[in-house]
Amino acid sequence: xxxxxxxxxxxxxxxxxxxxxxxxxxxxxxxxxxxxxxxxxxxxxxxxxxxxxxxxxxxxxxxxxxxxxxxxxxxxxxxxxxxxxxxxxxxxxx
Numbered sequence: 067x068x069x070x071x072x073x074x075x076x077x078x079x080x081x082x083x084x085x086x087x088x089x090x091x092x093x094x095x096x097x098x099x100x101x102x103x104x105x106x107x108x109x110x111x112x113x114x115x116x117x118x119x120x121x122x123x124x125x126x127x128x129x130x131x132x133x134x135x136x137x138x139x140x141x142x143x144x145x146x147x148x149x150x151x152x153x154x155x156x157x158x159x160x
Contacts, residue, residue, distance in 0.1 A: 094126050095127050107131065114144045
């Protein structure tokens, strides 16, 4: 028979202990970006830092970091990723 929802592993119902009311990555959500924040974002983006780590360091949600990077014209894609179709095309036989 199926378990009750509060007995299932991973269910938030029935968990003991305090909840994170204000986690560190959401402390500064909806606050304006300062020039030092933007500079730090640019520095982290150049260093191929994952967006999850950026969100903890800048204390902002991941969506805010992605949208700010797009508005500033930055790419959060890793520089060292090889492009698709990199292999040399085989010469045509015929």
